[in-house]
Amino acid sequence: MGYGLEKGKATxxxxxxxxxxGDTLHIEFENTMDVPASLHAHGVDYDIASDGTRxxxxxxxxxxxxxxxxxTHAPGRRKDGTWREGSAGYWHYHDHVVGTDHGTGGIxxxxxxxxxxxxxxxxxxxxxxxxxxxxxxxxxxxxxRSPDFRATVGERVEIVMITHGEYYHTFHVHGHRWADNxxxxxxxxxxxxxxxxxxxxxxxxxxxxxxxxxxGVGAGAWMYHCHVQSHxxxxxxxxxxxxxxxxxxxxxxxHHPAASASASASAPAASASxxxxxEAKGGPDAPLSTADPTGHAH
Amino acid sequence: MGYGLEKGKATxxxxxxxxxxGDTLHIEFENTMDVPASLHAHGVDYDIASDGTRxxxxxxxxxxxxxxxxxTHAPGRRKDGTWREGSAGYWHYHDHVVGTDHGTGGIxxxxxxxxxxxxxxxxxxxxxxxxxxxxxxxxxxxxxRSPDFRATVGERVEIVMITHGEYYHTFHVHGHRWADNxxxxxxxxxxxxxxxxxxxxxxxxxxxxxxxxxxGVGAGAWMYHCHVQSHxxxxxxxxxxxxxxxxxxxxxxxHHPAASASASASAPAASASxxxxxEAKGGPDAPLSTADPTGHAH
Amino acid sequence: MGYGLEKGKATxxxxxxxxxxGDTLHIEFENTMDVPASLHAHGVDYDIASDGTRxxxxxxxxxxxxxxxxxTHAPGRRKDGTWREGSAGYWHYHDHVVGTDHGTGGIxxxxxxxxxxxxxxxxxxxxxxxxxxxxxxxxxxxxxRSPDFRATVGERVEIVMITHGEYYHTFHVHGHRWADNxxxxxxxxxxxxxxxxxxxxxxxxxxxxxxxxxxGVGAGAWMYHCHVQSHxxxxxxxxxxxxxxxxxxxxxxxHHPAASASASASAPAASASxxxxxEAKGGPDAPLSTADPTGHAH
Numbered sequence: 028m029g030y031g032l033e034k035g036k037a038t039x040x041x042x043x044x045x046x047x048x049g050d051t052l053h054i055e056f057e058n059t060m061d062v063p064a065s066l067h068a069h070g071v072d073y074d075i076a077s078d079g080t081r082x083x084x085x086x087x088x089x090x091x092x093x094x095x096x097x098x099t100h101a102p103g104r105r106k107d108g109t110w111r112e113g114s115a116g117y118w119h120y121h122d123h124v125v126g127t128d129h130g131t132g133g134i135x136x137x138x139x140x141x142x143x144x145x146x147x148x149x150x151x152x153x154x155x156x157x158x159x160x161x162x163x164x165x166x167x168x169x170x171x172r173s174p175d176f177r178a179t180v181g182e183r184v185e186i187v188m189i190t191h192g193e194y195y196h197t198f199h200v201h202g203h204r205w206a207d208n209x210x211x212x213x214x215x216x217x218x219x220x221x222x223x224x225x226x227x228x229x230x231x232x233x234x235x236x237x238x239x240x241x242x243g244v245g246a247g248a249w250m251y252h253c254h255v256q257s258h259x260x261x262x263x264x265x266x267x268x269x270x271x272x273x274x275x276x277x278x279x280x281x282h283h284p285a286a287s288a289s290a291s292a293s294a295p296a297a298s299a300s301x302x303x304x305x306e307a308k309g310g311p312d313a314p315l316s317t318a319d320p321t322g323h324a325h
Numbered sequence: 326m327g328y329g330l331e332k333g334k335a336t337x338x339x340x341x342x343x344x345x346x347g348d349t350l351h352i353e354f355e356n357t358m359d360v361p362a363s364l365h366a367h368g369v370d371y372d373i374a375s376d377g378t379r380x381x382x383x384x385x386x387x388x389x390x391x392x393x394x395x396x397t398h399a400p401g402r403r404k405d406g407t408w409r410e411g412s413a414g415y416w417h418y419h420d421h422v423v424g425t426d427h428g429t430g431g432i433x434x435x436x437x438x439x440x441x442x443x444x445x446x447x448x449x450x451x452x453x454x455x456x457x458x459x460x461x462x463x464x465x466x467x468x469x470r471s472p473d474f475r476a477t478v479g480e481r482v483e484i485v486m487i488t489h490g491e492y493y494h495t496f497h498v499h500g501h502r503w504a505d506n507x508x509x510x511x512x513x514x515x516x517x518x519x520x521x522x523x524x525x526x527x528x529x530x531x532x533x534x535x536x537x538x539x540x541g542v543g544a545g546a547w548m549y550h551c552h553v554q555s556h557x558x559x560x561x562x563x564x565x566x567x568x569x570x571x572x573x574x575x576x577x578x579x580h581h582p583a584a585s586a587s588a589s590a591s592a593p594a595a596s597a598s599x600x601x602x603x604e605a606k607g608g609p610d611a612p613l614s615t616a617d618p619t620g621h622a623h
Numbered sequence: 624m625g626y627g628l629e630k631g632k633a634t635x636x637x638x639x640x641x642x643x644x645g646d647t648l649h650i651e652f653e654n655t656m657d658v659p660a661s662l663h664a665h666g667v668d669y670d671i672a673s674d675g676t677r678x679x680x681x682x683x684x685x686x687x688x689x690x691x692x693x694x695t696h697a698p699g700r701r702k703d704g705t706w707r708e709g710s711a712g713y714w715h716y717h718d719h720v721v722g723t724d725h726g727t728g729g730i731x732x733x734x735x736x737x738x739x740x741x742x743x744x745x746x747x748x749x750x751x752x753x754x755x756x757x758x759x760x761x762x763x764x765x766x767x768r769s770p771d772f773r774a775t776v777g778e779r780v781e782i783v784m785i786t787h788g789e790y791y792h793t794f795h796v797h798g799h800r801w802a803d804n805x806x807x808x809x810x811x812x813x814x815x816x817x818x819x820x821x822x823x824x825x826x827x828x829x830x831x832x833x834x835x836x837x838x839g840v841g842a843g844a845w846m847y848h849c850h851v852q853s854h855x856x857x858x859x860x861x862x863x864x865x866x867x868x869x870x871x872x873x874x875x876x877x878h879h880p881a882a883s884a885s886a887s888a889s890a891p892a893a894s895a896s897x898x899x900x901x902e903a904k905g906g907p908d909a910p911l912s913t914a915d916p917t918g919h920a921h
Contacts, residue, residue, distance in 0.1 A: 069522050070502065075545030075576050078499060083546065083576050100541060102514060109448060110511040111540070112504055112520045129562070131554040150705060193554055195493050195525065195791050197825040201674060204666065206708055208517040213706040216698055218517050219804040219814050222708045224665050227791065227825035229495040229525035231552035242707070243696060247671030248679065254827035256727040256789055264725070278671050278679050367820050368800065373843030373874050376797060381844065381874050398839060400812055407746060408809040409838070410802055410818045427860070429852040491852055493791050493823065506815040516815050527793040527823035529850035 028136040039167045041140025048101040058087040070118030071097040086124040115146040117235030141187040152185035162192035170262025177268045180241035187235040190228040197254040199225040202244040211236020241269040248279040326434040339438025346399040356385040368416030369395040384422040413444040415533030439485040450483035460490035468560020475566045478539035485533040488526040495552040497523040500542040509534020539567040546577040624732040637736025644697040654683040666714030668694040682720040711742040713831030737783040748781035758788035766858025773864045776837035783831045786824040793850040795821040798840040807832020837865040844875040
């Protein structure tokens with residue numbers, strides 16, 4: 028299963044959706060699978076009719092279509108003087124219906140994706156990668172084909188890290204660190220945020236950060252992995268390949284098993300993709316996505 | 326088992342205790358159960374004689390009484406220039422004696438409750454709800470009767486979230502978010518705190534936040550649940566019912582199983598409650614609470 | 624197994640290494656064990672040749688020697704205006720090779736230690752203790768001999784808390800609290816960091832904080848423990864012994880089982896220690912350490 032922006036083009040994770048605070052996104056969601064499915068988002072504003080749950084009758088029957096509307100807002104002051112937070116954050120979307128009323132079956136098979144809401148003025152990355160620890164997989168890939176990610180020294184790389192499923196994990200990257208705050212970047216020299224390179228996460232947690240590839244450490248095949256020992260030993264590990272400007276990566280052996288893994292996870296064989304259309308009001312034209320299996324694979 | 330402010334009125338969770346930084350609370354704790362029990366608090370200041378542990382001999386034998394004293398303090402500057410934190414926080418209290426020297430049996434059966442310490446000037450909520458993920462239950466309720474909570478659009482709602490027992494969980498609320506800081510509210514536009522709607526927690530972790538019911542999303546039956554998939558599937562899910570001013574909740578079916586659950590969890594049948602008296606010095610007259618079973622139910 | 628600064632003096636945890644932002648440390652690492660081993664650090668800057676992984680061929684064969692170089696840096700402004708974080712933090716080092724390519728066997732047996740990087744001007748503690756929750760042990764000690772730590776009321780005590788292995792834990796100290804930020808100390812009255820006395824952690828997470836022993840609560844035998852109920856019940860608990868200036872500890876019974884445990888964990892019987900030499904460039908002369916078993920003990 029997978030979400031896609033066009034029929035036949037589902038991916039796992041689903042396509043990245045990016046908004047800026049203030050945007051509203053209408054998603055024309057077509058369910059080409061043979062089981063009911065839905066779209067439930069974290070972080071954004073939506074009426075209960077866009078909740079994507081069976082209880083609120085906001086799911087989509089096989090062959091049917093539904094429009095989900097997500098709104099976002101900038102931070103602001105309430106009448107009582109308190110500050111209302113903005114929508115900016117590293118969020119995600121997922122099914123809430125397939126298998127169980129919490130979407131356990133849909134999530135397991137790949138019905139999830141990243142949703143980034145930026146604040147006006149937030150720095151844009153040169154590259155963006157999504158890493159999802161879903162049960163004991165990374166991006167639903169088999170253990171021996173965990174995804175690798177490539178960048179060149181000095182590029183601003185954004186990692187969107189999402190956890191799904193049943194287990195807790197600890198996300199670790201070699202040679203790179205980030206601030207444990209909203210953006211992963213310090214707001215200034217007095218920002219008290221912890222600097223970390225390892226973070227415990229559980230299902231539906233999400234966070235993101237920007238790092239400068241190889242900053243202070245240079246090019247290399249830097250591992251990223253779950254640091255729960257049995258999880259990494261069973262394959263929850265991939266490479267953040269940081270190349271020199273000439274494209275070489277010191278010490279990296281291309282015949283290493285990890286070298287044959289593709290950087291972008293493809294949808295499982297049992298998936299077929301789907302068409303979807305979207306319209307954006309007051310915001311970017313951010314199209315979206317739906318789900319589809321080829322039948323017997325549930 | 327349960328703590329209560331009066332005999333025969335034990336509840337699970339125990340009664341909310343609220344202090345303001347600077348307050349001292351004396352709790353006359355009477356153990357009407359037939360096993361030793363105690364009161365151990367997180368976050369507040371107490372001498373070792375109020376630790377509530379068997380090792381410090383600060384537990385209470387069946388039929389006996391003991392005074393526990395909890396103090397609190399405002400933030401301030403130490404002589405060496407560092408800042409001493411204040412006592413303000415979303416804390417909790419629990420037994421540390423029943424079943425094992427860590428109170429595993431007492432906690433399992435319901436000997437726990439919320440303790441909120443406010444800073445002078447902190448905003449007071451219109452409503453306060455306590456949600457305890459205790460092993461695989463919410464507030465010790467059976468899976469099909471997880472508590473629902475009710476508010477009206479625009480009300481300021483405070484959630485006190487506590488975890489107990491054996492498992493890790495991820496706490497998620499639909500349609501609402503909070504800042505991952507001391508109060509859940511941003512201190513201003515430069516507060517770097519992450520905005521979240523899902524948080525990993527483990528036993529004895531506690532946090533709290535205030536949200537404006539339905540802000541930006543409107544009325545509805547908004548789910549809250551543990552996002553560990555098997556946990557929500559097994560029943561760790563309830564409803565945050567946000568009504569319009571006229572009392573209606575769009576899309577909410579009152580015959581839904583969750584609709585029959587009461588908002589406040591009652592003590593298990595095997596519990597009988599207890600009397601307790603308290604006196605407050607230099608602070609509010611915040612009465613408290615003890616524990617009691619009816620005997621054969623251990 | 625254990626790391627040590629001299630042959631025959633391995634300890635578990637390994638020796639504390641302390642740097643100040645700007646320091647570079649060269650570690651002459653000698654592997655006196657009969658299996659390949661390595662040194663992998665969190666938080667600091669190092670070329671891929673100092674990664675300590677088999678994949679980067681930066682591990683050390685039995686009887687061989689290798690120089691690992693760790694660099695650190697102060698925070699600073701990047702050309703694009705963003706703030707680069709500094710290296711300061713409560714970090715750690717560990718093996719990444721023994722048993723599996725993630726060092727699962729080496730970590731299990733004790734190949735880990737604390738690494739503290741301070742910012743210029745950070746307050747130094749009077750005492751420093753390292754607490755490692757490694758699988759179901761504290762500092763690899765048997766359950767009935769978990770380490771105790773001693774201080775006198777008013778001393779500034781620094782706790783470096785590291786988790787390793789397979790399980791998640793919640794770290795709790797009785798009677799003391801800290802800010803959940805970089806240093807554990809508030810940066811000022813507007814610091815929004817949560818104040819906590821309990822924190823969920825997973826493998827390779829690390830944090831630290833400074834507390835004033837007995838501040839506001841006085842002398843006593845204060846428990847610290849994992850708050851996962853089965854973990855504390857099985858022995859993941861020790862004592863933070865805070866004495867009065869005259870050396871007495873109110874309510875503390877020296878014949879309590881915990882009283883016989885030594886404050887500093889010693890290396891397991893099966894370990895023999897190792898010699899190591901180091902040189903520091905542009906920084907302190909912080910010597911370091913390697914690993915060694917006595918052979919049949921793997």
